[in-house]
Amino acid sequence: MQTQVGTTVVRFTAVVVGRVQRVGFRDYVRTRARRLGLVGSATNLPDGAVEVIAEGDESACRDLARLLVTGHTPGWTDRVQLVWRSAQGDLADFRRK
Structure with a gap:
């Protein structure tokens, strides 16, 4: 984990399974992540799940997770697989893919 000016910066990857495609889920996640000051992406997966990668302040990442x-998102969530990692610093903005 990186520390920047008194804050811990982390990254997580979440695979969200449920009714999360074609319901505005990625746009909603992108909007919330940007409001929290996070960078990353929300990407549809071929199996109907959505992969969310987020990096930033640990507290903000925990709020998004x-x-x-x-x-509490559009559609519904059956299962979320979360993996926490050290920040890599290679992301800019929060994108919907």
């Missing part, structure tokens, strides 16, 4: 896990 909590949102994904609790299912």
Whole structure:
């Protein structure tokens, strides 16, 4: 984990399974992530899931992860697989792919 001016910067990858495609899920996640000051992406996967990669302040990342896990998003969430990693610093903005 990187530290920048007193904050811990982290990255997580979440695979969100459920009714998360064609319901505005990626746009919603992108909007929330940007408001939290995070960078990353939300990408549709061929199996109907969405992969979310987010990096930034640890507290903000935890807020976004909590949102994904609790299912307070468009559509519905059956399962979320979360993997936490050290920040890599290779992302810019938050994109919907």
